[in-house]
Amino acid sequence: MKRGSTLFLKIAVMLMGSPVLALCIFGLVWLPSHPVDPHYDHILYPILIGVFLTVIPFFVALSQAFKLLSYIDKNQSFSELSTRALKKIKYCAIIISGLYVAIMPFFYLLADRDDAPGLLFMGVVPLFASTVIAVFAAVLQRLFQEAIDIKSENDLTV
Structure with a gap:
């Protein structure tokens, strides 16, 4: 395969990481010091901690996707x-799903207190997206493992 055939996908992986990095540097750091209402602090801080924790497996998964494209x-x-x-991408997606499941009650409390049902949607979208990614990575991992097994079996039958 040509060396630059996955260049578009590598650029897309980098472009996916840059807004998340910018949000972590500027948005999630600015929000705790400028809350809309101080009465929301006990709800807002667990959400921010959960979102900060999901950034770590997100960037690990992006680096593994970049490595996978290099292998291709x-x-x-x-x-x-x-x-x-x-396998690492699958585990990172599972970790992200688990963290969002853990902070969903806080999204519910915030949406209930603020009377904004659309806010609950903000917690559900990453949960379902990471679950879909975990299932897709698991299917691809199984497919790749079966192809490796067939390839090694064919190498042995000479």
């Missing part, structure tokens, strides 16, 4: 390295 460039797409990268 090097014609090592059906290798043990690719399966490990997909």
Whole structure:
């Protein structure tokens, strides 16, 4: 495969990480020091901590996706390295889902107190998106592992 054939996807991975990094640096740091209402602090801080914690597995998953694209460039797409990268992406997505499940009650309390039902949607979208990514990574990991097994079986039958 040509070396630059996955260039678009690598750029997309970098572009996905840049707004999240900007939000972490500017938005999530600014929000606790400028709350709209100080009575929301006991609800807002667990949400901010949860969102900050989800950033770590998010960037780990992005780096693994970048590695996976590099493996594809090097014609090592059906290798043990690719399966490990997909496994790490799957675990990161599961961790993100778990963290959002943990902070969903706080999203509910905030939406209930502020009388904004659309705010609850802000917690549900990342939860379902990361669950879909975890399932997709698991399916791809299984597919890659089966291809590796078939490839090693064919190498043995000479």
